[in-house]
Amino acid sequence: MRLRKTGLLAPVNDIIDLPTPSNISYWWNFGSLLGLCLGIQILTGVLLAMHYRSDVSLAFSSVAHIVRDVNYGWILRYVHANGASLFFICVYCHIGRGLYYGSYSRVLTWIVGVLIYFIMMLTAFIGYVLPWGQMSFWGATVITNLVSAIPSVGGSIVEWIWGGFSVSNCTLNRFFSLHYLLPFVLVGLVLAHLLTLHEKGANNPLGVVSLSDRSTFHVYFTIKDILGFLILLGVFVIIGIEPRIETLLQDPENFIQANPLVTPVHIQPEWYFLFAYAILRSIPNKLGGVLALFASILVLLLMPILDRSKIRSLTFNPVAKFFFWFIVGDFFILTWIGSAPAGTEPYVLIGRIATIFYFGYFLVLVPLLGYLSNLFYEYNGTT
Amino acid sequence: MLRVEADDQLHPPHYPWSHDGILSSLDHASIRRGYQVYKEVCSACHSLDQIAFRNLVGVSHTEEEAKALAESVNIEDGPNEDGEMFLRPGKLSDYFPPPYKNDEEARAANNGALPPDLSLMNKARHGGEDYMFSLLTGYCDPPAGITVREGLSYNPYFTGGAIGMPQQLFDDMLEYEDGTPATVSQLAKDVSVFLKWCTEPYYDDKKRMFMKAFLIISFLTGISWYYKRHKWSVLKTRKLAYKPPVK
Secondary structure (H helix, E strand, O other): OOHHHOHHHOHHHHHOOOEEEOOOOHHHHHHHHHHHHHHHHHHHHHHHHOOOOOOOOOHHHHHHHHHHOOOOHHHHHHHHHHHHHHHHHHHHHHHHHHHHHOHHHOHHHHHHHHHHHHHHHHHHHHHHHOOOEHHHHHHHHHHHHHHHHOOOOHHHHHHHHHOOOOOOHHHHHHHHHHHHHHHHHHHHHHHHHHHHHHHHOOOOOOOOOOOOOEEEHHHHHHHHHHHHHHHHHHHHHHHHHOHHHHHHHOOHHHHOEOOOOOOOOOOOOOHHHHHHHHHHHHOOOHHHHHHHHHHHHHHHHHHHHHOOOOOOOOOOOHHHHHHHHHHHHHHHHHHHHHHOOOOOOOHHHHHHHHHHHHHHHHHHHHHHHHHHHHHHHHOOOOO | OOOOOOOOOOOOOOOOOOOOOOOOOOOHHHHHHHHHHHHHOHHHOOOOOOOEHHHHEOOOEOHHHHHHHHHOOEEEEOOOOOOOOEEEEOOOOOEOOOOOOOHHHHHHHOOOOOOOOOOOHHHHOOOHHHHHHHHHHOOOOOOOOOOOOOOOEEOOOOOOOEEOOOOOOOOOOOOOOOOOOOOHHHHHHHHHHHHHHHHOOOHHHHHHHHHHHHHHHHHHHHHHHHHHHHHHHHHHOOOOOOOOOOO
16 A cells, blocks of 8 residues: 555555554543544534624624524534533543643643644634623623733733724624634644654553554554544533533523623633633732733643653652642632632632642642652662 | 522522423423413513514414414514605514613613513523523512612512512413413413523424434444454453563
């Protein structure tokens, strides 16, 4: 089969002959699931854009039009809205997998991955503005205002982003344009993510070089990925049949048309931003909060430097494993704090402790645990 | 997800709605009765501007009935050849006419309170139909120590307790065409189901389609799980052995 190894078909061969470690677990399915999520979002998004109108007087009713009058429009909207949630569930599993098994040893892949995550958050935030409900408007107002924390030029930048002096028609229109553009930027980055990954090949649960035991991508991993796809589609369907899950993912405020004169009691982003929102609110200073917000994501970039352990993956490191589950728990606590009312005890205190632990884990615990692991690794019984 | 709400509000209990079950559709007889309640009671103040008469066809009314309902209201149309706006009987394609010309008129007629549009009300409040049922049946005297401003009513399910809308539903205030006794709870339940349908007109389609999808996907998942296991069985049952070189 020379044809598929040369010329145009060579990239396709990545899902045929690609040597893949035999021992990668189901945690390695999230990469392909994320590809599926991106595909679903782009497909439904392009179809929704055919019926959506990005004008403040029409946006809210055009969504109602899609749901009520467009043939199967409600499915498009349902899949696109809940697809965002599933997308983030998958991305958090994917990042968690990377942290646990030390996948950041593929440094370039990891950096591109963090960039993908960052642009994904941006795309999701901008997309949430488009239905022009109350939370769309007020979420956009709060989050874009964060930029004004930048000293001296912040105010001008915010007005430049808004295209006016408040979140307005200009803002909605440019957000729609960007929401259509950014997913294709993501596609490009995803290709870069894959290209850099295939330099070294996938990591594996043991964290060892796996050249001695690899299998072809097809049929082993194609069938495993298809099984994963079907389970994800099953989750979609379960959310659709059991309405209470969907209610959990939606904010009632966003079924009220945006009204600049009425502020909702609790302004909060979608669940997938709540952990970062909690970190933002835990810092008593506005600029400090914004910096912490960005740092909470950018700290991931430092992982290849912070973890000096000679043994990749936590599989053989029970102490680090123990603390890993603390950071997972911390993520859930921050998510909960992000949805709690602002400025109320004990949520503020819990939020601050969780924030300190969040950064403490990456900046102190990871280097320390790596150092300890190296001590044990090099221990030869003579002290 | 745990969510902490303002404490000045009673949370509605969960009622056993007949459409709750995984295999259950909306109760269409209830939607029809609920439409009657909306038309005779709610529509005096609340608009329902995303719903057209054509939406009722095949859901709660036949095409002839819906046409007759549409013709019973006058819709402003125009301009005609002379440039004048005129009134004509409604058609199936017309949306439900709003009770007020604009928000200002609505506020002026209701002590400054704006009766919200009900098209998405089921999703626009925490608790959905449980909230609506509780609110409509929950009017009571304010507890000792709480005074409600003149023109407002007390309802523990409403944020803050003081609601601009007085109690609207009373026993036997209307006569159902199917003879169902029109008690307050019956009226509240029917209009809640009607508004649930207004918010999610695709509710039944969604359930039907997703049930089919669920069956197909479960079947395919089973097959691919088995096929995956079959293909992997070779890899999974390998035995690695070290054979020292023969001397």
